[in-house]
Amino acid sequence: MNLLAPILAKLTAHGSRTAIIAADGEHASYADLLGRSERLAAAWQRQGLRAGDRVLVAMPVGIPLYASLVALWRLGAVVVFPEPALGLAGLRHALRVTRPRAFLAAGWFRLLRYWLPELWRVRLVLGANTSAATAADALETVDIDHPALISFTSGSTGQPKAIVRSHGFLATQNARVAELLAPQRDDCVDLVGFPVFVLANLGLGVTSVLPNWRLQRQENTDTGRIARHIAAHGVSRALIPPSICAGLADHPISPLDAIFTGGGPVFPDLLARLATRLPDADIVSVYGSSEAEPIAHQRLAEVTQDDWRAMREGAGLLAGRPIPEIAVKILDREIVVTGAHVNKGYLDTRHDQTSKLSLDGAIWHRTGDAGRLDERQRLWLLGRCDGTVGDLPPFGVESAARFWKGVEQAALVSVDDRPVLAIAGDGARQAEWQAQADRIGDIRVIVLPRVPLDRRHGSKVDYPALKAALRRI
Template structure:
């Protein structure tokens, strides 16, 4: 079942249920969102938008974003979504990869042509007010293109990915078991892919009340108030926000936290559990090209698991989800499945990350080091390119999180040798040096802060860290 067909079914089953609640508290029901999408589809069809046309979306994360996606897909058009973390550069990257017939801009983003001259003369589609009852969605073939998105570029050049209607449906099927519940849930969602899944399953999505591009600047008290106001039962957040919320109790309505987009550390879960003893915390491992890959209930880690993590064996990601196949080749995690991207828009990008086996199956090389344990759970070791003197980044960094006074740690090269950069209480430096030596790292450098990735502010930005190290004279 396509996302649109699933959305139609959810509308029929729960027409008056809120589909989306925006960051300011405005509620849009499933029926209203459906009618809004029908209106936009009708208006845009009059502007000549039809099957296969590529349309750039420059819209903030609001209910209208999802109405626009549904409208374009109803018409058989392709939504082109720039990578938000890249800002203006992301728009330029998207336009270089896609010959767009039109673009959608709202609010301050309507001035984009002044900043990106390539948009001058390209038709702008309006998000004008209106709603219209719409017939059931057209049934597009599984291979009909639906969405062009982009990798973050955090580990190299941003790459364009084309997702078909069949791919999006497969991704929803992969996510479905993770989000399945026997009760009516209300989710606070920071990841757009999960909003799409919720629209197809009748679950209410509450949108963020913080700037999505800077989750590290979010106000935890404002988030708690947002949760309480709307009776949120589940949180789907990047680790940086889970950590920000860990210093005080969550509203009593919250039963579960799903987190991903960066490593999920046991010490953060411990802090969450200290204030919310019954809280269930689920870590989801995946990538832009394959989401999800594995999942783990971190709140149920055993004492033995924790000892292995703290002893330098890596970060436990849990068992692979049923929809994906995972293999380890030369210490690298490879994945295949219906929701795994098999090719980039530019085939030249495939050489480094795609490989075909003897049966013709295309495997995606994640670039992450990993291994399976004796019960088939996946352990993460860090980026394969980040291994230094035989040491894996996560093996050292995750262990360092258990040391007194450590807020964040990152393994990096220094004069060709392994060095551990640590952000934390520098009064503990002597302890850190002794603990690091026991893991095979002879140099420890204290930094005021360790730079994080642009997308979720939850992973170490190793390229910027190298610049910081050079600037510090370490």
């Protein structure tokens, strides 16, 4: 098998249809991607790249990146993606952990082989220029367990863990994502803020518009620029993290058919703002993780008044019913999952000891998220297991607080064994917020200019940074 088989069939079938629109407006058709990948594969084959070789990839998110991915998988090579949010530290970590045979870079990233001593021992250097290459229609047949991709967790809970995805795993994961993203019309154009979802779109025949913002510190993006990007390319759906949704919810935007958002907690106040801005859009919150994507999803149109009331009163975040292809258990309040598209182990097996369980003859992944299943078997998220403050679930308190007047951000942590609710917003309302918090429990409210967020999607609270900031007050 080869995970590319169905994707190559779409590349061939759709020919002149636009596959990808880059941030600068460059278009690539399905035929373009097919031709580029054939020429790259032929050139790299001549350089000596073989099936099973690990290739560290350092390229901007653009058309050459996706042509290169297709070319590498044609040859059965293993793509190694460093965690981009960690910058050079993430790249060095990937080099140490995976020890790649080849390095593929474009743009200024090519200079890294001269700057980083760790790259000096990587002798095979690949280029992404296809102008002078001849084409070869190669497609390596590999075993279902043959590795295709090594990527990394965000490192927000410790050292980034290397996740190995095989051809069989990626093909299954793409199928699950494709089911979620199945378009309702033939001329669908997606703004894709999650680079991995472009692969699913290629298999669906959907046009992907790449982000025109930096994928680090996304909470600081220029919302007006994104809105113009959407209008210029006739985007009909957006696949974007909550941080980007938050900006668009407060800015004039062209009508959209749908928004899919995840990669961090999707709070109910944000969903309400999106619904006001885009009343005709199908708004879907997606819950998953690096090791299991997707786990569950919830359409806003199916959220009941009782659900809204529960979230306002601190019941947590409604993530929806788990997809049929995944099994979910709640063990000691923690969400654990298993299924064909759930990662069963890390490259460094020592990480399995804290993240994997053997139950009922299967390997289960411990998400680290606290949650519960309601009487309708819908999943509710309560926050990180290690972030629970006494009996107070972080997402329960935070989602309730975000409905208070003047609140822009809210995060619950324990400081010196006391619950502290950090709030960014209209600080003149601090006394009002404290009165509201007193009704929930013994919680001290502290006002901050901003609550620090994660570097990957700008949507999760950076709790260590937050605790450090609160202790300085």
